[in-house]
Amino acid sequence: MKWITHLEGGPKRVNHAAVIVGHKIYTFGGYCTGENSREYTSMDVHVLNTITFRWMKHPISDLNYYENDDILPFKRYGHTAVVYKDKVYIWGGRNDRSSCSNLFCFNTTWHCWTATKTSGDIPLARDGHTAVVWKNYMYIFGGFEEESDSFTNAVFSLNLETMRWTYIQTTGKIHAYIID
Structure with a gap:
């Protein structure tokens, strides 16, 4: 497999989320590196158009977090992003000050953020977890919980229609595989 093009202008990041x-x-x-990840500025959004192969930093990235702290996610890493309908849901992650357990929604039609209120068994704030969507549910697994200062194998689901979290009781033996 070979790269077919060299793209300029994209974000230089690790532990970002992409959909x-x-x-x-x-x-x-x-x-x-080099950015102050202790600042509570808004999360940056970059968009790659796969037809033109051009990157764009989305203008919503330049909004001031403090002026909009109820609707804008702060700059973070180790979070997850999933797509449901025309919306991207961002959950978890951290910056160098704290981790997050809030759900944020980025509307790809209207290009705006909302902080989505959820109920139920809300997971503890974490980073390094994984998330997937199946039908109308977002499932999250694992990650590092700041409050307990430990890694977890917990599974939660969020019904994206009702915005209600449910803890999923898992059973069975945990297997660790080593791949050479």
């Missing part, structure tokens, strides 16, 4: 919606790849946040 594809239509012909665009959206990347959210991530850690970048």
